[in-house]
Amino acid sequence: MLCDRHLQEMTRITLQHDLESLAEVLACEVHDCTRNWDIYQGYFDVVGGEAQYDKAKTRVCPKDGAAMYLESQNAQTGGEVWRCPHIGCAP
Numbered sequence: 001m002l003c004d005r006h007l008q009e010m011t012r013i014t015l016q017h018d019l020e021s022l023a024e025v026l027a028c029e030v031h032d033c034t035r036n037w038d039i040y041q042g043y044f045d046v047v048g049g050e051a052q053y054d055k056a057k058t059r060v061c062p063k064d065g066a067a068m069y070l071e072s073q074n075a076q077t078g079g080e081v082w083r084c085p086h087i088g089c090a091p
């Protein structure tokens with residue numbers, strides 16, 4: 001899974017959303033990059049400890065509406081490969 005800004009592999013972290021729920025999150029390791037991804041919202045920025053979502057830019061799966069992630073980019077054509085986080089779903 002890549003950062004949609006840097007096209008760098010993201011690292012799995014766990015972020016505490018609130019006291020009851022822990023959600024698994026991926027974060028970009030590029031210095032100063034605020035980009036994160038989770039299965040509920042897709043890509044978002046964390047600025048000053050607060051998550052900022054941009055719904056308009058979130059790509060959703062046409063089949064089930066899940067927030068998709070950027071899996072890879074073709075170095076030759078620049079074509080992006082977006083995937084649904086649901087196992088077995090191939091839109």
Ligand SMILES: [Zn+2]
Pocket residue numbers: 003004005006007008028029030033034035
């Ligand atoms: Zn990044």
Ligand SMILES: [Zn+2]
Pocket residue numbers: 061062063064065066084085086089090091
């Ligand atoms: Zn899907």
